[in-house]
Every structure is written in structure tokens, then in C-alpha cells.
Amino acid sequence: MTLTDERRDFVAAIEDFCRREAGTREQWLKLTDGGAEPHHDGLYRKMGELGWLGVAVPQEYGGAGQSMVDLLLFLETTAYWQVPIGGFATSAITAASYERFGSEEQKHRVLGGFLRGEVLAVSMSEPGAGSDVAALTCRAERRDGGWVVNGQKTWCSNAHIAEHILLVARTSTEGGKHDGLTMFSVPAGVEGLTVRGIETMGGREVNDLYFTDCRLPEDAVVGEVGSAWRQLMSGLNLERMILAGLMLGAARRVFDDTVAYVRERQQFGRPVGSFQALRHRLADHATELECTRLLVHDVARRIEADPERQLPREASMAKLKATELAKALALDGMQMMGGYGYATEYGMERLLRSTVVSTVYGGTSEIQRDIIGKSYGL
Numbered sequence: 001m002t003l004t005d006e007r008r009d010f011v012a013a014i015e016d017f018c019r020r021e022a023g024t025r026e027q028w029l030k031l032t033d034g035g036a037e038p039h040h041d042g043l044y045r046k047m048g049e050l051g052w053l054g055v056a057v058p059q060e061y062g063g064a065g066q067s068m069v070d071l072l073l074f075l076e077t078t079a080y081w082q083v084p085i086g087g088f089a090t091s092a093i094t095a096a097s098y099e100r101f102g103s104e105e106q107k108h109r110v111l112g113g114f115l116r117g118e119v120l121a122v123s124m125s126e127p128g129a130g131s132d133v134a135a136l137t138c139r140a141e142r143r144d145g146g147w148v149v150n151g152q153k154t155w156c157s158n159a160h161i162a163e164h165i166l167l168v169a170r171t172s173t174e175g176g177k178h179d180g181l182t183m184f185s186v187p188a189g190v191e192g193l194t195v196r197g198i199e200t201m202g203g204r205e206v207n208d209l210y211f212t213d214c215r216l217p218e219d220a221v222v223g224e225v226g227s228a229w230r231q232l233m234s235g236l237n238l239e240r241m242i243l244a245g246l247m248l249g250a251a252r253r254v255f256d257d258t259v260a261y262v263r264e265r266q267q268f269g270r271p272v273g274s275f276q277a278l279r280h281r282l283a284d285h286a287t288e289l290e291c292t293r294l295l296v297h298d299v300a301r302r303i304e305a306d307p308e309r310q311l312p313r314e315a316s317m318a319k320l321k322a323t324e325l326a327k328a329l330a331l332d333g334m335q336m337m338g339g340y341g342y343a344t345e346y347g348m349e350r351l352l353r354s355t356v357v358s359t360v361y362g363g364t365s366e367i368q369r370d371i372i373g374k375s376y377g378l
Contacts, residue, residue, distance in 0.1 A: 018081035036203045038086030045117030054115040061111040067304040072245040079249030087119035087158045093239045094120035094166045101223030121162035125155045134177045140169040147216045153209040181228035184220045201353045240319035243362045244296045247326040258333040313375040320368040323358035330355045
């Protein structure tokens, strides 16, 4: 994608910041506590001070009011540099729901915090409701002029560092299973909510949430009571594009790191990258990477041209292609680097850990394929 001078300057500024603040392995290890913490609050708030977190937030709420293309450039660049701001993706996704459906008070309060560097989280999945979100059973009942929530949620990214959690709970059993779902704004630390971390390959990222007679005020509802399914569906394209942007940046980094290694690594008297077996694989990787970049950027441009247009098929294609490619390149990069790909010193194992789960979260690759197939009447 050809960038304007303004956008080239934007990307250059982000790159300069990332290189300076987190460009070395030693810096990354310090910022992440040896890889255990994917999010560094201080670094994240510095980006907030620079106005980058609100790149796509409307100006009336303090953001830059830019488009999907600008958001994509930020995501791609920070992912390429592996900057530990793991809270941004869920925050941007959640902020968009508040922007579209929240009250004016909720918008100013929550979006304002997001711009300053507060993390947001969204809680949908349950032990028995993952891809089938409509099967959730966590209940919110009206009581004494407010709401009382009971139930368990799981796989909630960044809930342990979030200031606000956007909860999806069942408020009615009438009608179909897609009916009777409502969004609630849950402040961190509210009585009746317990957050327990789930240890993962990527460190402390996701959590179980337990609601036990958790009381929320009447105005905690985000949007309309019983309309959460419609509200959720309207935001899925953004979520998929955010994940596509992140994995496009990660895939680029995997490719560049692999090429740099095979250029230097000598075996049998010459660089291993000069052997046809590796050279041809890397040629295929470069071609796939360029195709993916063109796809993701094209969808972003189309959204920029008409922000209200829904592109579920194209967004699913972008998410599917970028995540599957990032994972495949990381696995192949580790193979090409041999034992060094497995060693923490070179960072390929870190890239593998950050990409391998991308085909699962935000809607599995199987779900994305199903959406694409159904769009053709299949």
C-alpha cells in the first residue's frame, strides 16, 4: 500500500519509539519480566501520552479520529517490533463497543481512560460457550434497582490488568438463544468478582472470572438490554482486522529474522540460505507475505472508504490468512534455524509462542472458514 507522507511519518515515529524503548532483547526481557508479562504499563502509558492509543477514537472523545488504515499501521508496526503492549488489542476492541453503544457518560469515562493508558477487556467465553457464544449461561438479574451477576467466564484476556471489563451475560431465557443477552460495564475490583489467571505459553494473558452476587447499578448496561448479540456481531469485523494487523506485523518480523539468520549461518562452507531447499521455501514465504499484506491493507482501505459498511467475509479472510501465515512462518523459521530456533537467545521461540495461538483466539480458523463459506451460500 502506498502511504501518504503523513502516514510514513507516523510509521517512522512509531518505529523510532519502539527501537529506542524496546529494540533490544535485554530491553524486552526487562519490560516483560523475562517474558512472563506481555504488557508493560509504563511503556503503554507513554504511547498514550503521544496520542497513539486513541488513533481511531473520534476526536469528540479526545482521540485522533483516524481510520482503520492508521490503526492497522500502528498494530503492524508495534507487532513487528514485539513491543509489550498486550493490553492494546482488547482495549481497542472494547473501546469500539463503548463508542458505538455506550451512553455519553460511559463514552467519556471509559474512552478517556483508554486514551490515557487504561486497559479494557471484554468477557464473552465460558467453559461451555466458546465458539458458540450464544450458549452462555452467566446470568444477570434485576434486583433492587440494579443488577446481580452470577456465573463463570473464562479466557478473558487482560482482565487482571483492566480498569473496565465489558461483560456479556444472559438477562432472559425467552426467545431464541441469541436473544436475552446484554452487555454490562464492570469496574475493576467490584465486590463479587474474582479474577484468577490461567497460565499459558505466552505468560499471564488470560483469566477465569467468577461472579458471585456481583451487584451492578442500573446504568451499567451498555447499549440496550437484550441486544448484546447484535452489538457483538457489529464489532467482530473490527476484532478480526485488529488481529490481522497484529499477525501481519509478527509474520514480517519472523520472515526478516529468519532471513537474517540464514544469511549468516555457515554450514559446509557457505551460508545455509544459499541452499536451494531453504532459498525456495523463503521465496514462497516472501510471496505469501506480500499477498497477505495486500489483502489486509486492501480490506483496511475499503473500511476507510466506507466505515459503516460491513465486510464480514473480507475481514474473516484477512484474519484467517494473516494468523495462519504467521504461525506457519514461525514454525518454519524455527525449523530453518535448527537448535538456535529453539533457544531463547534468538527470539524465534518467542515469536512462535505469540503466533501459534492466533488461529484460536478472536474466532478460530475453522470459524473464519465457515463464515467465508456461508457467504457464498454454501
